Amino acid sequence: MKPLILASSSPRRISLLESLGFPVKIAKFETDETFAYSLSVEEVVMELAQRKALNALHHVKGVEEGIIIGGDTVVVLDGEIMGKPRNEEEAFSMINALQGRTHDVYSGLVCIDYESQKQLVRWKRTKVVMKHIDNDTIWRYIKSGEPMDKAGAYAIQGIGATFIEGIEGDYFNVVGLSLSLLSDMLKAFGVEIL
Ligand SMILES: Cc1cn([C@H]2C[C@H](O)[C@@H](COP(=O)(O)OP(=O)(O)OP(=O)(O)O)O2)c(=O)[nH]c1=O
Numbered sequence: 437m438k439p440l441i442l443a444s445s446s447p448r449r450i451s452l453l454e455s456l457g458f459p460v461k462i463a464k465f466e467t468d469e470t471f472a473y474s475l476s477v478e479e480v481v482m483e484l485a486q487r488k489a490l491n492a493l494h495h496v497k498g499v500e501e502g503i504i505i506g507g508d509t510v511v512v513l514d515g516e517i518m519g520k521p522r523n524e525e526e527a528f529s530m531i532n533a534l535q536g537r538t539h540d541v542y543s544g545l546v547c548i549d550y551e552s553q554k555q556l557v558r559w560k561r562t563k564v565v566m567k568h569i570d571n572d573t574i575w576r577y578i579k580s581g582e583p584m585d586k587a588g589a590y591a592i593q594g595i596g597a598t599f600i601e602g603i604e605g606d607y608f609n610v611v612g613l614s615l616s617l618l619s620d621m622l623k624a625f626g627v628e629i630l
Contacts, residue, residue, distance in 0.1 A: 479520055512540045
């Protein structure tokens with residue numbers, strides 16, 4: 437089987453991919469994550485995931501062969517895209533905006549076959565309903581450190597789970613890598629999970 441090369445340093449994406457039982461190689465390189473505001477959310481997550489994957493492809497050329505996987509996750513409330521907070525104040529305003537409301541989490545996923553250079557680019561959306569959270573609780577959460585490297589400043593898989601009323605869609609898409617979508621994409625490259 438072709439090795440899977442993950443263009444990501446996200447510990448969540450690494451352990452989700454490893455949970456499928458395949459050996460995973462990591463090829464993460466600094467990628468510009470700015471985007472044009474004229475793009476739709478779907479285009480943003482696909483473009484950023486693609487940039488990460490193409491960057492890895494460029495760097496592993498002649499060194500590693502396999503299927504390169506790139507991903508990107510954002511939170512969207514009222515059409516506004518939230519990435520990772522730059523500081524604690526921004527984390528506060530993100531969670532404060534999300535609490536008591538329903539938002540969408542979009543993840544883009546890209547697979548590139550090194551050998552054929554064939555590319556597949558997809559996206560997926562999950563709806564998340566968050567409970568009301570008071571200001572003191574938000575600040576205690578921020579002080580836990582958990583929100584700082586997460587889109588929308590919360591982690592559904594961590595203490596942030598206590599804020600979540602429910603979701604509609606794929607849980608793993610919120611954590612950053614839909615294993616269901618990935619398995620469909622890998623199938624197109626001749627890779628069967630089972
Ligand atoms: C909403 C949400 C996001 N996240 C994470 C998933 C992503 O890792 C992160 C969004 O940032 P990304 O830019 O998608 O990824 P990253 O910077 O962590 O990793 P890399 O660019 O190396 O692939 O937020 C959670 O872990 N839990 C959640 O509930």
